[in-house]
Amino acid sequence: MATDIVKIKPKPAGLDKPYVGKIIKTMSTVHLALYRWTGGLLGSKWRVGSAFPWGIPVLLLTTTGRKSGLPRTLPLLFIEEGDKIIVVASKGGLPGDPLWYKNLVATPECEVQIKRHKMKMSARTASPEEREALWPKLVAHYPDFASYATWTDRIIPVVILEPAG
Numbered sequence: 001m002a003t004d005i006v007k008i009k010p011k012p013a014g015l016d017k018p019y020v021g022k023i024i025k026t027m028s029t030v031h032l033a034l035y036r037w038t039g040g041l042l043g044s045k046w047r048v049g050s051a052f053p054w055g056i057p058v059l060l061l062t063t064t065g066r067k068s069g070l071p072r073t074l075p076l077l078f079i080e081e082g083d084k085i086i087v088v089a090s091k092g093g094l095p096g097d098p099l100w101y102k103n104l105v106a107t108p109e110c111e112v113q114i115k116r117h118k119m120k121m122s123a124r125t126a127s128p129e130e131r132e133a134l135w136p137k138l139v140a141h142y143p144d145f146a147s148y149a150t151w152t153d154r155i156i157p158v159v160i161l162e163p164a165g
Helices: 018-038 099-106 128-141 144-151
Strands: 056-064 071-077 079-081 084-088 109-114 117-125 158-163
Touching (some): 056 084, 056 099, 071 084, 071 099, 084 128
Antiparallel strands (some): 056 071, 056 109, 084 158
């Protein structure tokens, strides 16, 4: 299993504090603004540096709010598998599923933006077998996913985005 070859980070103290979700939301809002403002010139890569010299690709996912019916957009890390895009509903290892995931469960139709390219997609949660096959690739792509999985009691959903139509 991929988590065997990845160094698992200890759960940070205070991760379950109420303000952590607010910090994540604020950071996402700033990231989203930079991405949109620059057409992905800024914000389309995450954690560029020695561990990830080329950075980890970031897309913008727009869902439909399950309660409001309004569009909700946020940046997410992703990998591509053919014409499919794979994202992880990790929420940084926090206890509950992220709201964007709940929105996709309610309304699978969504939009993905990679840099300036926008695509209509349909979302579904990976089956247990698909998740088992994809998880090592996701952890190899972004090792912190393995840590997040140890910080929560829930099974972190893997979401497959497929071209609509």
